[in-house]
Amino acid sequence: MPAERFEGVHLGRTPEEIEEEVERGVLLTSLDRAVGWARKQSMWPATFGLACCAIEMMSAGAGQYDLSRWGMELFRGSPRQADLMIVAGRVSQKMAPVLRRIYDQMPDPKWVISMGVCASAGGMFTNYAIIQGVDTIVPVDVYVPGCPPKPEMLMYGILKLQAKVRTSEPFR
Numbered sequence: 654m655p656a657e658r659f660e661g662v663h664l665g666r667t668p669e670e671i672e673e674e675v676e677r678g679v680l681l682t683s684l685d686r687a688v689g690w691a692r693k694q695s696m697w698p699a700t701f702g703l704a705c706c707a708i709e710m711m712s713a714g715a716g717q718y719d720l721s722r723w724g725m726e727l728f729r730g731s732p733r734q735a736d737l738m739i740v741a742g743r744v745s746q747k748m749a750p751v752l753r754r755i756y757d758q759m760p761d762p763k764w765v766i767s768m769g770v771c772a773s774a775g776g777m778f779t780n781y782a783i784i785q786g787v788d789t790i791v792p793v794d795v796y797v798p799g800c801p802p803k804p805e806m807l808m809y810g811i812l813k814l815q816a817k818v819r820t821s822e823p824f825r
Contacts, residue, residue, distance in 0.1 A: 685822045692736075692762065693815040694724040699735035699755065704742025706769035706801045713804035723811060732758040737814070738791070739807070743771035744784040756791045764818065766810050767793045770800045 702710055714720050714728060729735040732755045744752060756763070767787050770776045773796045775785035787793060794817065797810040 686819075689819040689821055693819045696723075696725050696737045696764070696811075696815070696818075697727050697729050697735050698725060698737040698739050699732050699759065700728045700730060701738055701752065701755065702741045703744060703748065704769075704771060706741035706772065709801045709804055710739055710741045710768060710807060713807045718804045718808060720808070720811070723808075723815065725811065732756075733760065735759055736762060737764045737766065739766045739768055740772045740787045740791075740793075741768040743769075743776060743778055744787050744790070745782055746784065749784055749790050752787070753790050764794045764814055765791050766795045766797060766807075766814060768797045768807055768810070769802055770798060773798065776800060 700707075700710075702708075712718065714726075720726060725737075732738075736759060738756060738759065740752065756765070765787075767773045771778065771783070772787045773793075775783050777800075779785070784790065795810045795814045797806050799806050
């Protein structure tokens, strides 16, 4: 079974020594890296689809794209069981307090992906009824551009977020 290798981490001096340690089952890491790896592999997104981007988000979870490869097979209906919010689509003034309430009900640590140009910057809707960027309501970790973004773009954004989570240091 191949081991996941990170740049700058050396278990042995030669490739043979590295393979010996892996075969023995010895794994040396810090607590920060272990927790980051576990969080990266077990993100459960909350469904918050507001417009046409939500259809692309649903198709990313379907069989052709299969988000379960990255530990995200469960889209949660309850914010208390989710740690990732994917805001897909335009956010109206009436929906902004609901979005904030759902975000506040999520347990820590929590992350947000802004999916689509409408969620990121208001899109083509430059009027009083649409929020010009969801980052005015909740802190956003990753922006996924496009109108609507393809499922591949959402998966790329998720992989970028997982890399951010993996390298974070929760105990410092």
